[in-house]
Amino acid sequence: MSDPSSEHRILVVGAGYVGLTTAACFAHLGHDVICADIDRAKVASLSAGIVPIRENGLDRLVRDGIAQRRLRFVISAEAVAAACDFVFVCVPTPLRADGETELSYLMAALDSVASRLQPGSVVVTKSTVPVGTAPKIAAALGRTDVALASNPEFLREGSAVADFLAPDRIVIGADDPSVARRVAELYGDVEAPVILGDPTSAETVKYAANAFLAAKVSFVNALAAVCEAVGADVDTVLAGVGTDHRIGSAYLQPGPGWGGSCLPKDTRALVSVANDAGYVFDLLEGVIAVNEQQLDRVVAKVARMVADGPNERVDPDSGDGAVRPPDLHGITVAVMGLTFKAGTDDLRGSPALRVVDRLSATGARLVAYDPAVGDLDDHPDMASQLPAALGVRGSVYEALNGADVAVVLTEWPEFAALDWPRAASLMTAARIVDARNLLDPIELRAAGFAYEGLGRR
Structure with missing residues (x-):
């Protein structure tokens, strides 16, 4: 004191x-x-x-x-x-x-x-x-x-x-x-x-720090995609990269995208400030674009898991080869985690909710569980931030019951400690997309799950 x-x-x-x-x-x-x-x-x-x-x-x-x-x-x-x-x-x-x-x-x-x-x-x-x-x-x-x-x-x-x-x-x-x-x-x-x-430098420090952290996460998510393409294992790659003292291991973790109440706001604000001052911040605009792509990649993984193969539809009349959202009508997706990170009850800017919005656009039926959300009757402020079509359950096992596929979107430690054989028995098909690389693939596969993470072999 x-x-x-x-x-x-x-x-x-x-x-x-x-x-x-x-x-x-x-x-x-x-x-x-x-x-x-x-x-x-x-x-x-x-x-x-x-x-x-x-x-x-x-x-x-x-x-x-x-x-x-x-x-x-x-x-x-x-x-x-x-x-x-x-x-x-x-x-x-x-x-x-x-x-x-x-x-x-x-x-x-x-x-x-x-x-x-x-x-x-x-x-x-x-x-x-x-x-x-x-x-x-x-x-x-x-x-x-x-x-x-x-x-x-x-x-x-x-x-x-x-x-x-x-x-x-x-x-x-x-x-x-x-x-x-x-x-x-x-x-x-x-x-x-x-x-x-001076005040201007202090104000810039805040934006610069958050922009760099966002860049680090976007880089890791893009690297996970590269690992999948070439057959490398992202966990091994990041272990090798993170031990370099010039880089460090913090924020070297793939995920569904960065979010929250600060990073999205601050990165866009810094781009805007730079533009107003006459500088086009291409690097940071690329960081933001990669984050948008990551959200789509997670949805595509869920669709591929259900279809056991690519499930993206190309509109032949578009003339531009544009990829349309996958069709998941009739599919029940169990969403594990809604807050933007574990340990909080904050839904603002949550990448989990942005993935939920994209999944909703596919026609999927969505049920969810988050330890910080719980009974929505006790949290009317949270209810107002969630899509009306999202069914929130009182436990993770209730959310998994009858689901065709599950997706981990928030890294709550309790998800890693689930009774996975029990979870598999509750689902119509034991399939899971781990968008946080939180779970042990060996344990999940031993429990009968088809498992896919980000950049993992």
């Missing part, structure tokens, strides 16, 4: 993944933290110590912060802004349909506190914003006596608390270096390299 003499009063605006984690962790580091959100029900729940999101260790930190009177939740940021030394803005900045970043929530948050901020306080942008947003933030505040800084977040869902308290780096951008140092001091004894710079 930080030295009590370094305590500050911090206002965090927004109680989503980033805001709630930021508030709870700063309270854990010894600061007096107020977290504001416009959702009254969420504020009431959090004030009672009930965390509405699935995030490892976050519920304990929230309860500890409340018990130690270092953390409280309020509806109005405006009412408490004057009492705070720092204001961290952690509101959503989603991508609009036109490809631009929606900044209205950010501007509303700034407007709510602008007139109440005490002179000498610091407004810190933690929301992911387009490169070059800092001047717009300054104009929105209209306060020359208030300092500004950018402190991008690098929190992975499922490990956000660990990423905050033991980060790879802390990036802070401010036009005044002394302001950047003030923000850095809030992290107390957190051990990590601290990178100080």
Whole structure:
């Protein structure tokens, strides 16, 4: 914990993944933290110590912060802004349909506190914003006596608390270096390299990091396709590649495609920023295109598994040889996993749901199970994000019962520990496409399954 003499009063605006984690962790580091959100029900729940999101260790930190009177939740940021030394803005900045970043929530948050901020306080942008947003933030505040800084977040869902308290780096951008140092001091004894710079560079770091991670995943998925074509084994290839210290093994795992609330938004935003500045980012556009292809490849694998051969139809009248979606009418597909990654309950940008949409277009009947979704009656917000035609089951065995083929789309560890002979007995045909390379092919085949992964021999 930080030295009590370094305590500050911090206002965090927004109680989503980033805001709630930021508030709870700063309270854990010894600061007096107020977290504001416009959702009254969420504020009431959090004030009672009930965390509405699935995030490892976050519920304990929230309860500890409340018990130690270092953390409280309020509806109005405006009412408490004057009492705070720092204001961290952690509101959503989603991508609009036109490809631009929606900044209205950010501007509303700034407007709510602008007139109440005490002179000498610091407004810190933690929301992911387009490169070059800092001047717009300054104009929105209209306060020359208030300092500004950018402190991008690098929190992975499922490990956000660990990423905050033991980060790879802390990036802070401010036009005044002394302001950047003030923000850095809030992290107390957190051990990590601290990178100080200007706001535009700090904003770019966030986009660059996510774009590179997306490129790494797209490369691996394309490599898995190459392995299938030439008869190589992707697990062996990646073991050889990942031991190179210049490359590393992180994010070298084939999957149905990258997704979530950050990578899709940030990659497209960086392409847009580059285009606006006069640079055509062909490399990153290729990364995005490969990701779209990967979703189609997973659907094609399911179709081939059912047909025991290629099941793509070419329209002879199209004149362009265009490949049409496979026809899976009458086929029941059991979908294993819906969240964008294991360990979370977040469906935003989930590649699993994008595969589900494509499978639905084939005419297949879809049933699904996900450990984080469970009974939809208890999660109406989740139900609204799922296709109406998708039948969600209460257990994985219920989803597999009567299915013609199964597809693993989220890497939940419990899927690897199933009773596979039992699963095979429930299905009309024991067939599975492992789009996460999560399962043991030898075990599955011993249980009677026809198995196909990504790039595996």
